Amino acid sequence: MSVVFAPWALLAVAAMWGISFVWMKDILDQQDVYSFLTSRFVVAALAMIILRPKVIRSFTPRLIKKGLIIGVALGSGYIFQTLGLERTTPAITGFITGLYVVLTPLLGYFFLRHQLSREAWIYVLIATIGLAVLSLKGFSIGVGEIFVLLSALLFSIHILLLSTWSKDFDAYALTVMQLLGCALLCMIPTSIQGFKSPPDSQVWAVIIFTAVFATAIAFVVQTWAQARISATKVAVILTTEVVFAAIFSVALGREPITLRLLIGGTLVLVAMIAIVQPRLHETMDER
Numbered sequence: 001m002s003v004v005f006a007p008w009a010l011l012a013v014a015a016m017w018g019i020s021f022v023w024m025k026d027i028l029d030q031q032d033v034y035s036f037l038t039s040r041f042v043v044a045a046l047a048m049i050i051l052r053p054k055v056i057r058s059f060t061p062r063l064i065k066k067g068l069i070i071g072v073a074l075g076s077g078y079i080f081q082t083l084g085l086e087r088t089t090p091a092i093t094g095f096i097t098g099l100y101v102v103l104t105p106l107l108g109y110f111f112l113r114h115q116l117s118r119e120a121w122i123y124v125l126i127a128t129i130g131l132a133v134l135s136l137k138g139f140s141i142g143v144g145e146i147f148v149l150l151s152a153l154l155f156s157i158h159i160l161l162l163s164t165w166s167k168d169f170d171a172y173a174l175t176v177m178q179l180l181g182c183a184l185l186c187m188i189p190t191s192i193q194g195f196k197s198p199p200d201s202q203v204w205a206v207i208i209f210t211a212v213f214a215t216a217i218a219f220v221v222q223t224w225a226q227a228r229i230s231a232t233k234v235a236v237i238l239t240t241e242v243v244f245a246a247i248f249s250v251a252l253g254r255e256p257i258t259l260r261l262l263i264g265g266t267l268v269l270v271a272m273i274a275i276v277q278p279r280l281h282e283t284m285d286e287r
Helices: 002-025 033-051 053-058 061-085 090-098 100-111 118-135 143-168 171-193 201-225 231-238 240-251 259-275
Strands: none
Touching: 002 201, 002 231, 002 240, 033 053, 033 061, 033 171, 033 201, 053 171, 061 090, 061 143, 061 171, 090 100, 090 118, 090 143, 090 240, 100 118, 100 143, 100 231, 118 231, 118 240, 118 259, 143 171, 143 201, 143 231, 171 201, 231 240, 231 259, 240 259
16 A cells, blocks of 8 residues: 555655745745755754654664765755756756656666666656756756756665665654755855855745755655655656646746646656556566
């Protein structure tokens, strides 16, 4: 039953990330990105520890080591994505980041000997085309694009590490440790350029939402789900973040409904729905 429920739990995570992306746009001119990321991950980790103090007892040396490695992969992805976003357009950033849907099965195939059916590769391709239709209006290769591509690679590594290690640990404890890893990593550039505290209640509201819902709860769900379904399925499902971001952006009046949004969003959703079908459970067994 958990295998059937896991994809839909991940879909809820993608929805939270989608609305977070829209809301974050409103406050990043009030607090720099590194200070925001530091605030987000510190608040998320502390909230989880306060909610369940006994989780500290689960911090074995093995969990600490692997959790911090996972956290560094995730935190590095966020940092390189931010560096790229400063140098290229948000649309191209969104598309290149979404290429983890291709990089995840490729890395899994070459380094972890994961096997993937021809059908699964088709759905990965459909999702990639959908992302391109949603995001791209023009494209050129520069430093910004290279930084974002590195972030996509790191997000793929994060997904694969979770798929490999999540089944060996308590999902809650592993999530806390990877968030601590993210926070520690983000503190490095923050300490260099100086921390800027949240200036008002609006920024605090976005930090609390992204920390509690889009980080703490979201990564507990992702860690739990990745112990139950393949890394490739996770990558395809999470690409719907872009679709949810577009839906919320339209709903909040930030942009109009266009044919490009409808076609791209439909392709991503078709790939997501197809890839979670039970008949692919065996053909996509990567473990």
